[in-house]
Amino acid sequence: MNAFRKLGRVAGIAFTLLAAAPAIAATCGNDASGFERWLGEFRREAAGAGISASALRALDGVTYSTQVIGLDRNQKHFSVPFEQFVANRVTKGRIAKGKQMLKQYAGPLARIEQRFGVPGTILVAIWGMETDFGANSGKMPVFRSLATLAYDCRRTEFFTAQLLDALRIVQRGDLSIGQMRGAWAGELGQTQFMPSSYVKYAVDFSGDGHADLIGNPVDVLASTANYLKAYGWQRGADYHQGGGNFQALLGWNKAVNNARAIGLFADKLAQ
Template identity: 60%
Template sequence: MVTSPWTILRRTGAAAILAGVFSTAASAATCRDPAGFDKWLQDIRREAIAQGISPRAVDAGLAGVTFDPAVMRKDRGQGAFRVPFEQFVKTRVTAGRVAKAAQQLRQRAALFRSIEQRFGVPGPILAAIWAMETDFGAVQGNMPVVRSVATLAYDCRRTERFTNELFAALRVIDRGDLTPAQMKGAWAGEIGQTQFMISNYYKYAVDFDGDGHPDLIRSVPDVLASTANYLKGHGWQRGAGWNPGQPNFAVIREWNKSENYARAIALFASKLAGAED
């Protein structure tokens, strides 16, 4: 998946969110350790086990993990460019994509109703996010999540944030949701059909299909319910509006900090809601 500069801005509070799930002391592992990446990874292994993550999960998750220069190139190559909303939205809220989202709403009407009843988030918002993030699961990324977040944690620029993401990835493995081989996503560790940071996967993922584990890569019910759970957890108000200036727009901004991206989601959802009338 080609990750936009807005994607990496998403969930900038990931470290703080994760801290609410379990207490994490400041990492003793030294970013850019002069002894090298392998030595740093050994320190991470000890810290993860000390936090209560099983040695089995830690060893499975860190096995064969290497520093990925491609991740660093993508991180350093991010542009902080801005474009007018009208230009931004042209390639994201397209007639074809809106039509496909409307089809999903019709075909999965019972599922969307069930999710709204439980979480208070209406189908058009969920379908809009699903469409914009991965074209309904078609473009999820194929980079190993553990390797990506380990690389970014080893780098000193945002080491605390991505060390927490690394520990969260190991916890997801420990919980039995996904195997390391299944954890593939975008270059900064976003995973699944609506591109959760792995710390948010750990906190907000929901087993909505009843198979015993949340799976945001393959299970559409889990994907949509977990996205709704994230929005509810960030203050979504049942029945309130979502356009700029309305209460739930601030919650969409928690999904993605980009004003353009949030406005595009709101516009997309409004088009879908209008089509339902």
């Protein structure tokens, strides 16, 4: 999934720090020269915002990434016909794999639909389109990516919130520091949650004590359903363009073609 679409879907979420937390005011910069100073300032202010010393160890050795900055500066906004958009996303191979996943996770998907109202075909379609069912979740160090983008002056407020919530994911024990790898802009897990969405919507549906969106498909599917429910998903409503659930799919990803593709994928999975 293109990062600009992923960021666009969460840019409107209101992010809040802990009630007594001070504002994070470390000085941003546009090259690597001030990064170490910024990181030291951020660490002190994050500690004041309630981040534990053990979680802050995630920032040990973190360096500025010119690769991440390059990727951020070179995003391409393409508008393509729907048929072209779905050609490499809703493929025969993915449909076949998706049907296998529907059978493999039939029990959990039924319980997820009972709780959140989202059918398994929609969840499996999103799973397939986002990361090819977990095969391509990303391997970049999330803390390096987020620290670089939080320091960068372009969108420092947004990514500072993401970095704080990435630390909270570690602090609450959902993922270890070593597990925090994902896409270049900090997206995590098999359906690519930004950290603030992870903190807000991830659920421990498997009951093992951790909301693991990297290694536990049951948590992945349930958390994706929880996200959609929070964006207004209505049990049983139509999810195609013009239907009651199409806006929830746009809450997942603001690109109309993407929402339409999810619906098409789900339809094919149901056949």
